[in-house]
Amino acid sequence: MLIKKPDDITPSDITPESNYLSRRQIIAGLAAGVAFPAANVRAATLPLAGDLGDVKKSPLSTDAKPNSWEDITTYNNFYELGTGKSDPAKNAEYLKPRPWSITVSGEADVTGTFDIEDFIKPHTLEERIYRLRCVEAWSMIVPWVGVPLADIIKTFKPNSKAKYVSFETLYDREQMPGQRFRVLDWPYREGLTIAEAMHPLTIMAVGLYGKVLPNQNGAPMRLVVPWKYGFKSIKSIVGIRFSEKQPPTSWNMSAPNEYGFYANVNPEVDHPRWSQASERRIGASLFAKRAPTLMFNGYAEQVASLYDGLDLRRNF
């Protein structure tokens, strides 16, 4: 039986069409540079493939040498495209990153469904070379290209009830063959507190090495939260929702004793089945030593204050 369960009624369902059409004009206005007079860098266009053009360098980038394109695009987790590390690259062709739209809903003044182009265009693309620490205790350095999530969020004018932001990956078994297996409760869901989402380190990535983000890395648009374990950085996003309550998140739903909502990189709090004190750097030689894992993946200076007074052992 294929009776579709009705989704929860969202504020956008109640919003008259004329309203959100006018909201789209607001967004279009932003695209024209009204709210973001980024003087010297032109508004980003988002090609389907190839180079992203001028990309601003960021002082938030690490100086460490990035992993190779090969490492980053052939060794990663993206269960929607298979559970093996090389499966996402092999199954990348199934995913069609155009046309692509993103639905924004919940506690915000501007909600609705937006095309990926309109979504990214108003903002300035930046290169962010970040450390990436997987919960499985391996790590990479990745030169992402993206937009600060805060810039994107501001355009939707979340209201005072917006305490959390949640994200959803595309659910489509044709494009994501891994979803034919109930490895997780699809679609993949992730969430952040609004403070985490607004933090300058948090970005929506649309590129890698100055090029359009490859499908296996979460095209056309994925989250990157560098001080959290990689699974928080949800890929191929089609939904963004502002909420008052903490949203359910996929790995936490699947194994709540192993994966918390926060999932901050923390060498002092082990995974129940393995140590998080050290990590293996991908791309290093066979004889390279493990590197010690740093608190908040080395971003403690910037983000530790977000968690003042929070017991990180309990809120792992």
Added chain:
Amino acid sequence: MPGSKRWSTLQRVRYIGKPIVFTLCLVPFLWIALTAFGLTGDDLGANPVETLMDYFGTLGLRFVLIALAVTPLRKLTGWAWLSLFRRMIGLFAAFYVSNHFLVYLILDQGLVLGPVIEDVVKRPYITIGFTALLLLLAMAATSTFAMRRRMGKRWQQLHNSVYVVGILGVWHYWWQVKSASDILEPSIYLLVLCLLLGLRLYWRLARPRPVSRNANRANPEGAA
């Protein structure tokens, strides 16, 4: 084997069978060693340490299961000479599991013993894997005929722990799997293990009760 009529079965196993089986058992090791040096056109991937660890671990488990399959195969086929390969296969199981552990100890943990001891003590799947390794090494160390003779009855008791090794090995693999779809491979090993142990249980239960004067006689064939 036509043309070798003058040879006994024992000689054929010793001079033809064993060298062939030995070489076959060594092929996976040679393959990965050559791959590590880039001589097979393949490489160890982005995470070579993980590749090696998984490779040797899987091989070790497969050899344990092959060793456990020898006796049931012998009973089903009636080929008594199959038993003559059992020790070699068991030794290869110990060899590959040792490699698995050495990759973890040397390449992954860089011979820093603190975290290794912590892993063995604190992480149940490593505890059971390590236990299986110790049992395999104990069996390997006592695998000579001289040791067998010297240990008498206790030899059989020790070598019966190969059943425990099979269970621990599958369990060790099963426990570190992250999600439902990755369970496919350990499920296959579990199925094979259940079949191999189930056959033994079936034969034991189906066997007619021994007559009283034989009741205490040790099984002359060793582990069944």
